[in-house]
Amino acid sequence: MFDNLSDKLESAFKNLKGDGKLTEINIAQSVKEIRRALVAADVNYKIAKEFTDTIKEKALGQENVLNAVRPGELMVKIVHEELVQLMGGQTAGINIKGSPGIVLIAGLQGSGKTTFSGKLAKYLKEKKTKKPLLVACDVYRPAAINQIGVLGEQIGVPVYKEIENKNPVEISQNAIKHAKQHGFDVVIVDTAGRLAIDEVMMTEISNIKEGINPTETLFVVDAMTGQDAVNTAKAFNDVINYDGVVLTKLDGDTRGGAALSVKYTVGKPIKFASTGETLDTLDVFHPDRMATRILGMGDIVSLVEKAQEQFDEKEAARLEKKIRKNKFDFNDFLSQINQLKKMGDLKSLVGMIPGIGKMMKDVEIDNSAFGKVESIIYSMTPHERTNPEVINYSRKQRIAKGCGKTIHEINMFIKQFNEMKKMMHKISRGGVPSMDMMGGGAGGRAGMAKSRNRSSRNKRKKRR
């Protein structure tokens, strides 16, 4: 809907540019666009309103947008900075000092508490050389205790549980005793999901907290949460006064306005971002990325990370070598396409590239876009695939027939392939990391030609 806020703002300002003058009315108009973008990203309506009021003041104040050469850009900059500032602030780590340090995990049903508990245990064990103990306090959901048990096994962290005991207050206290006796230096207490309006359950979590006196209490919230995020965040905070927030399921395509809502409402720092189902996908929270994401301005950083995650390092090294020797062939190209396909839905990938999202908005792109390239290559003999230079006119004729394309299309494709090969070869001599090659490879397709350069440039910038 509001894929590109900058666009909206530019057009809001264009109207006024016609008159050659910016007015406060135009500012008001653009402020409205910003508010809508925020709301579309699930930022709480009231907060969006308050936030944009601040923006308006700033825009008219010291950073006077009225006199700016590019008012749209300046406006986005102001908004972005303000968002970063709001969501960031002081970055605090988690407090696990104490013998043992105690982390209490709380949140709604299905928000990702148990998975996060596992991730945190793994992180503390491997990165902080701690000896953590997980505690199973969800005595309600079927198989919840088994679930955390399995996770514990996966990461080699013991799990404290009392199968027969239905009292999580007792279990958590016993767990602390157990930890002290057995030399665990940090205890992570996973609790059942609960609704903020469930008085019995809220009293329970309050009692758990009182009983164990945690050094750190974390509130886990699903990044896809809508307008209700404020209520829940506040209600939990009122009861357990948590120290920090964990945002989960950020690996999806949610714009994640809940992050702003929660931070704005309770003022507690967002300490972790959870970005996957496997236990190694725990990240520190990046306010700047989140701001970009909420504004729908693309998320190049996530794009690069997504690529890295899916990219087969060995295969990359092999390809890099071939490129350096200028021996890149059609099989390698196919391999690149497959790597790229693995990264996910092309349209969402392209949407992450700043500026491109807008260009490609109405273009139908999906993974079948590769189909043309693939069908051409599959119509080549193995010999042709490994030796592109042997493809002469009569071979082209045969290939064209094989894949149902015209000679012209085959020519175009081979020309593009050669250009790409040359370019990659050049880049590889310049020692640019392999990631960029992949961007280049994908860009070989005619439609993506423009995105290629831009995306690789951004990637490079990030990789510094």
Add this chain to the structure above:
Amino acid sequence: MSFFKRLFSKEEEEKKLDESLEKTKSGFFSKMSKAIAGKTKVDVEVLDELEGVLISSDVGLETTVKIIERLEERVAKDKYINTSELNSILREEIVDLLSENNTEDVEDFDPPGGEAHPSIILVVGVNGVGKTTTIGKLAYQYKLRGKRVVLGAGDTFRAAAVDQLRIWAERVGCEFFSKGMNTDPAAVAYEAVNYAVEYGCDVAIIDTAGRLHTKINLMRELTKIKNSIGKKMAGAPHEVLLVLDATTGQNAIEQATHFTNATDVTALALTKVDGTAKGGVAIGISDQFKVPIKYLGIGESIEQLQVFNKRSFVDSLFKESEQFSK
């Protein structure tokens, strides 16, 4: 409608929905009343406030704008609309909007697929929305109506997922089919259907691992699961049920779209309606998405699932406002 009577009388059911929507109501309509306090005439200001109320309830921008525009039209036509009439007009507009997709509400928990036997249901959705719980609740309803039900443990990925579903099967007292953890979910689905056919079950409900709709490999896996069901039994699954969490914001629309692309979703279940989320996402989804909402999850226990009824849903939203306008 099935021969078996509902577990609860209509009244009782509506009372339960009211209770679970209580927070929804108070949020929705205390705001409403504030918006129009001290006003007698519906004007731009009132409509602006109303826009805020709708958006704050997760109705979503597009649908909200649509509703507001309709009200604007009416205001323009009728010249003078009393604020006390606003609620009833708004209610009409919302019911109209919900009805526009011309999908009839179902009356009862009838296995989908009509004459098909066994009836096969595939349950899909993102992580943690309440798929497994909904399966348990649904199986319970079928069981109450004398059906023979088998649950297929197609989530072979998330830790202890198979155990979780097994416990639900035990609670319901229905059958259970599993090949254990880390097995091929498409094979599980295929064999669960086979089990249902072989042993003469009336309904098979197949669980799947939660997955974000952006993960193309996992979405492909889902398509494969669905296809393998069709391979075993032509025309199956008879229902692909997408479970959505009422707490979710605008991403619910994305989820609906992507899951439909992968598996041709035929019905939606909205869970956690008992929470503080305003439930307006039901309005947004119904407006923007052609697949009907069929069930509401209103709590964690086995009987807390209802068939969705547009009118009583909207009525529940408006209960308090009636008092207000008196």
